[in-house]
Every structure is written in structure tokens, then in C-alpha cells.
Amino acid sequence: MTLRHLVTGGAGFVGSHLVDRLMHKGDEVLCLDNYFTGRKDNIRHWIGHPNFELIRHDVTEPIKLEVDRIWHLACPASPVHYQFNPIKTAKTSFLGTYNMLGLARRVGARLLMASTSEVYGDPEIHPQPESYRGSVSTIGIRSCYDEGKRIAETLCFDYRRMHGVEVRVARIFNTYGPRMLANDGRVVSNFIVQALSGQPLTLYGEGTQTRSFCYVDDLVEGFLRLMEGGHTGPMNLGNPGEFTIKQLAELVRERINPALDFVFKPLPQDDPLQRQPVIELACSELGWTPSVQLADGLDRTIADFRQRHETPQGVNP
Ligand code: NAD
Ligand code: UDP
16 A cells, blocks of 8 residues: 655655655655755655655644654754754754644544654663663753653653554664764764864763664664554664764774874763663564664765765755
């Protein structure tokens, strides 16, 4: 059966890879974006295709559409971008999710919400299972994003209980891959851009904090299984391979230019010390485990950045 999908944030990094998968399935896709951090370049190859429509819209405003599935990804994900206008970020999470749940209710669509490992805050237990309720600051510089995603999860479950809306909640851990913005500010893109430009790599703090990095194709596969499976979540989707930021810097440096230096900068406020998903639920419910190792995923990401680096208009948003 051909489905009609709405992908909010579809011109962004993860959203555009999801659009590719849905289009390759032969389904119809409505890609909705306000282009805050998304780019038409990411979905340009589908413009003009009869199954594809592009909608410039801000999810903080309601919209009426006829769809079967709503993939709700619209929200800046990099600290640099979500802290640019934190009040707008909180509005995007709350009002955006509220509007999309309202749409799902009206048309009987199933909605998957892109939540985040940030709902665990700076975690006191390690690794993090879905049952952990988190340690999030309500007043810090990351709160607009973290608390925004927490209320978005709450809205999903209240729409499910009150109105019977079919929801799926994915808690995404750090994801990387081709099409990340060069000025995104996240660690993988920063290190690759710095290394390709011959600049020292900027490690915040001592680089001993950890993250677990998931390649984007693995995440999108998890998304598809979660949407069509019977479990609402919340469900962790991430790669359990845990690395210190210094280890990541070393991996990037040895691939691009082993002679580069590291420079150490202050650790941002509320920066979580460690992050690693427990993915037993996704394994047992969806038969999902990530398959791309960090070294391999970095090679693919570096190849994409190299290509854009050589055509400077491609690197700039
Ligand atoms: P991204 O910044 O590349 O994509 C977000 C997209 O949403 C962009 O295209 C942006 O223009 C659009 N957008 C932002 N505000 C909007 C608004 N008000 N109305 C309409 N469109 C809007 O980020 P991403 O990495 O692709 O993340 C996608 C989703 O996944 C986000 O919801 C993010 O919170 C979540 N997530 C991502 C990661 C990760 O590591 N990439 C981790 C956890 C959660
Ligand atoms: N980080 C870093 N150098 C950079 C960018 C980020 O050391 O140039 C660190 C950052 O302090 C954090 C980790 O890398 O500890 C991951 O940062 P990112 O912004 O990618 O994701 P998040 O903190 O939201 O998990």
C-alpha cells in the first residue's frame, strides 16, 4: 500500500536521509521545513518528482494536510543553533509537537516524534535505559531543548491517552553522517571541517566526556521499524559504542591529517559527562541494532565533507 508521509524538518540532516528512504520505497512524501537549519540542497534531487512536495512552513503554526504518517523532526538539534533563540526552540518543541499531534488526531495519522537522549540530561546512571527519568536542568542553557523535548514526549502520551492518537517516540543518541552542516557546531562536523581546513581540533574541557555516535543510515532504519512496529516507545535509538571526545578527535585526525594539533577550550555549561544507550528494547521489539562502525561512518562522512569542501558553495548553508 502506498502511504503519504509528512516529514517535518525534512530538509535537515536526518530528515533528508529519511525522505530518501521513503521516496525509494515509492511512497508519497510531503517535506515541510522553515529552512532554519535545513537546506534545499539536501532534497534538491527530489524536486519535480511526482511523489514529492516541498512545503515552506513553520511548525509553530497549525497546518491542514491529508497524510497517513507524520515524522516529526522539525527542531534545531545542535546546541549552537538551538541556543541561538532559545525561546523559539522551546516554542518549536511545544507548539510544533502540539500542532502535529492535532493534525494526526484530525486525519487519523500515526506520528513518530524525534525525541533525544538529552531527556536524560547529565545522567547519574550509565548506560541509560528508557526507564531512567533523567537529570535535566530546568534553567540552564540546554534547557530550552531538553525540556522542550520532555514536554513534547508528554504531549504525545497525553494525545494517545485522551484521543487515541497512535504515537511512536524515538530517543535519538548523537547521530552523524553526510549532509551535516559545516557550521553546525556539533562535534563530528566541527572536527572534520577543522581538519580539512588544516586548523587545530577544538576539544571542550579535557575531552574526557563521552558520547555514543550512530551513523545516520542506522538511525533511519530504526525509525522505519519503530513507525511500522507495534511499540510506542519511548525507545532508545543509538549506537552503544562509547568514545571519549579525545578518541573521536584522534580518529578524525588520523584520517585527515595526523600532524594537526588539539586546542582545549572551556567545557560549556551543563555539558553531559557521559552518554551511552541501552538498546535492548529496540533489539527485542524491532530486531534493530546499528551496523556501521564509527571508523567506517567517519570515512563516509569525511568523503561527503571533502566533496563539499572542494565546492565552497556546497559547504555554506
Ligand atoms: P537539523 O537541524 O539538521 O534538522 C532540523 C530541521 O528542522 C531543519 O531542516 C530545520 O530547518 C527544521 N526546523 C527547525 N525549526 C523548525 C520550525 N519551527 N518549523 C519547521 N521546520 C523547522 O537537525 P537533525 O540532526 O536533522 O535533527 C532532526 C531531529 O532529530 C530533531 O528533532 C532533533 O532534535 C532530533 N535529534 C537529532 C539528534 C542528532 O544527533 N542528529 C540527536 C537527538 C535528537
Ligand atoms: N565538543 C567539543 N568540540 C567541539 C564541539 C563539541 O569538544 O568542537 C564536545 C561537546 O562539549 C560535547 C560533545 O563534544 O561534550 C558533543 O557535542 P555535540 O554538540 O556534538 O552534542 P551534544 O553535546 O548535544 O551531545
